[in-house]
Every structure is written in C-alpha cells, then in structure tokens.
Amino acid sequence: MDIKQVEGRKAGKLMLYAISTCPWCQKTKTLLNELGVEYSYIDVDLVPEEEEDKIRREVERWNDRLSFPTLVIDDEEVIIGFQEERIRQVLKGKKQ
Amino acid sequence: MNEISPEKIQKYYHQLLTEAEKAGYHLNSDLDLTLELVKSLLTNEERYGYQSCPCRWASGLKEEDRDIVCPCDYRDQDLAEYGRCYCALYVSAKATKENLSQPIPERRPSKEERKKKAEKEISHPSSLSLPVWRCQVCGYLCARQEPPEVCPICKATKDRFERFY
Numbered sequence: 001m002d003i004k005q006v007e008g009r010k011a012g013k014l015m016l017y018a019i020s021t022c023p024w025c026q027k028t029k030t031l032l033n034e035l036g037v038e039y040s041y042i043d044v045d046l047v048p049e050e051e052e053d054k055i056r057r058e059v060e061r062w063n064d065r066l067s068f069p070t071l072v073i074d075d076e077e078v079i080i081g082f083q084e085e086r087i088r089q090v091l092k093g094k095k096q
Numbered sequence: 097m098n099e100i101s102p103e104k105i106q107k108y109y110h111q112l113l114t115e116a117e118k119a120g121y122h123l124n125s126d127l128d129l130t131l132e133l134v135k136s137l138l139t140n141e142e143r144y145g146y147q148s149c150p151c152r153w154a155s156g157l158k159e160e161d162r163d164i165v166c167p168c169d170y171r172d173q174d175l176a177e178y179g180r181c182y183c184a185l186y187v188s189a190k191a192t193k194e195n196l197s198q199p200i201p202e203r204r205p206s207k208e209e210r211k212k213k214a215e216k217e218i219s220h221p222s223s224l225s226l227p228v229w230r231c232q233v234c235g236y237l238c239a240r241q242e243p244p245e246v247c248p249i250c251k252a253t254k255d256r257f258e259r260f261y
Contacts, residue, residue, distance in 0.1 A: 021136035022151040022183070023129055024199065044153055066153065067202035081199020 003042045006033065011094035014039035017059050017070040020046050024082040025069040031084060035091055044068070100138045109134045116186065119250055121167075124180070124187045126196065133185045137166055151183040152204070162255060163204065169232045169256075170203045222261055230260035 014032070018025035020043040032039050044055050056066065062078045063070045071079040071087065073094075079086055109131060113123050124130045136150030148154035149164040163169040171181040178200040179191035187196065205213065222228075229243040230236070234250035243257035 019151060019153060021139055023132040023136070024151060024183075026132070064206070065202040065204075066206070068151065068153065083199060084197075 002047060003040050006039050006041070008032075008036045008038040011035075011037040011091050012074040015072045016041035017055075017062075017068055017072075018043050019068045022068055027082045027084075028069040028071065028087070031082075031087060035088070037091060037094075100135050100142075104138060105131055105135045108138060115251065121175075122187050122189055124184050124196065126184075130185060133183055149183055150185075152202075160207075163210070163232070165256075167233050167250070167252070168204075172234060174200060174203060224261060227259055228261040229257045232256050232258055 014037060016025075016028060016032070016039055018029065018041055025043075029041065042055065044052075044059065047055050059066055059070055062072050063080050065080075067080060069080075069082060073079070073090060077090065079090065109123075112134065116123050124133075133150050137147040140146070140148045140150065140154065144154055144156050144158075144161075146158050146161065147166045148161050149166055149168055152164050154161050154164070158165075167186065168182065171186055174181045175186060175188045179188045179195035180186065180200065182200060182202065182204075184196060204210075224239065226239040226241065228237055228239050231243075231247040231250065231252055233252040233256050234247060236247050236249040237260060238244065243254050245254050246252070247256070
C-alpha cells in the first residue's frame with residue numbers, strides 16, 4: 001500500500017488518512033509539517049482499485065462515517081476533520 | 097493527471113459564483129480555499145468524468161456517486177444546520193467564523209444505507225394523475241410524466257430527480 005512517511009520528531013504513532021483533492025486534508029498535512037512531527041499518510045483516493053476494500057475497512061475501524069481527514073494517534077485516539085486546536089493540543093502532550 | 101491551469105480555475109470560479117448568487121446561494125469568501133475547491137472539482141471532472149465532492153472518497157462510478165456530485169444532495173441541509181456545506185464551498189449568508197473553521201459531520205449515509213433507501217423507493221401507489229418528481233439538490237417539485245432535463249431552480253441535471261409521489 002502506498003503509505004508515505006514524513007520525517008520529523010517523534011510524537012507517537014501518527015497515521016493520517018486523506019483525500020488528495022481535499023483542502024482540509026491538505027491543511028492537516030501542512031499543520032503536521034509545521035509542527036515538525038513524524039507521521040505517515042495515505043491519499044485513499046489514489047490507492048489502486050484492488051486495495052480499496054482493504055483501506056476502506058482500515059479507515060472504518062476508526063471512523064465509521066468514512067470521512068476525511070481521519071488522524072489516528074497511537075492506535076487509540078482519532079481526530080476527524082481538520083481540528084487545528086485539538087491536533088495542536090494532543091500533540092503538545094506527546095513526549096519529544 | 098494534468099495540472100488545471102490558473103486561467104481555467106478563475107474562469108470556472110466566476111461561473112460558479114454568478115450561478116450561485118443568481119440562485120440565492122453564496123460561495124465561501126475565503127478565496128484561497130474556494131479556488132482550491134474549484135480546482136479539485138475540475139480535477140475530479142478529468143479523473144472521473146463528473147465533479148465529485150473534493151472532500152469525499154469517490155467510487156469512480158457515477159451511479160454510486162450521484163448524490164455527491166457538486167452541488168451535493170446534502171448541501172441545503174448542511175447550510176441550514178451548520179451555515180456551510182460539507183467541503184465549505186457553499187456557505188450561508190449568516191455563516192459565522194466559527195462555522196467555517198470547525199469541521200462538520202458527514203451526513204451522507206453509508207453505502208449500505210444508501211442501497212436500502214434506493215430499494216425502498218421502488219413502488220409508488222398513487223391516485224394522482226401524474227407522478228411527482230423531486231430535485232434532490234434543491235427540493236423543487238413538479239408533476240409531469242418525466243422530470244425536466246434541467247432543474248429550473250438550481251440547474252441540477254435530470255438524473256438528480258427522484259420520484260417523490
């Protein structure tokens with residue numbers, strides 16, 4: 001699967017599910033870049049057709065509305081939509 | 097994928113703006129965001145052959161995505177409840193800064209729920225002399241044998257009409 005890695009300081013395990021044409025997903029990536037944290041992301045609309053079901057099930061585990069951006073933190077906390085303040089708050093609490 | 101030219105984006109933005117204002121709708125005045133959304137609509141038109149919502153996961157099949165072709169079937173409800181549509185291309189005249197900075201929940205039913213709804217709409221026992229058609233984008237109703245080619249109110253195409261009664 002085409003998961004991209006972005007280097008940065010460790011702030012837990014961050015996985016972002018995004019849509020390539022969505023400006024709110026783009027704002028989320030820009031914010032994570034600005035915060036300089038390490039994260040992974042996948043643009044779900046660009047995955048090959050044969051992998052769509054797999055990635056859909058993966059996202060639905062965290063967000064049954066299948067909406068984007070969906071940010072999963074340490075496999076336990078989920079932030080749905082571009083919630084700038086909440087993302088800042090949660091990542092601030094993560095150790096360097 | 098071809099990059100959409102800035103001229104094409106500007107031109108389409110002005111077209112959408114004129115159409116929106118004429119019909120009593122408003123585009124988001126955050127121009128950076130709005131132009132990104134317009135660009136994505138044009139990108140999706142190239143990719144899928146229809147202007148799927150930039151912020152939703154399109155299937156690539158028009159029959160499955162008809163409800164999320166912009167303007168989507170959920171726009172008016174979201175404008176009424178949250179002052180903006182799901183992607184925030186359209187906003188209500190009364191939208192506050194708060195409305196536009198916080199995400200809103202996804203209103204679109206799941207694939208399974210959509211399928212159930214489509215199955216429910218098959219039979220329409222009616223004592224009326226003509227069927228009634230409803231535009232799923234704006235709610236316009238008309239009684240005639242077939243829905244119009246284009247909705248006279250919001251300009252949605254014929255395929256966005258459902259049999260209402």
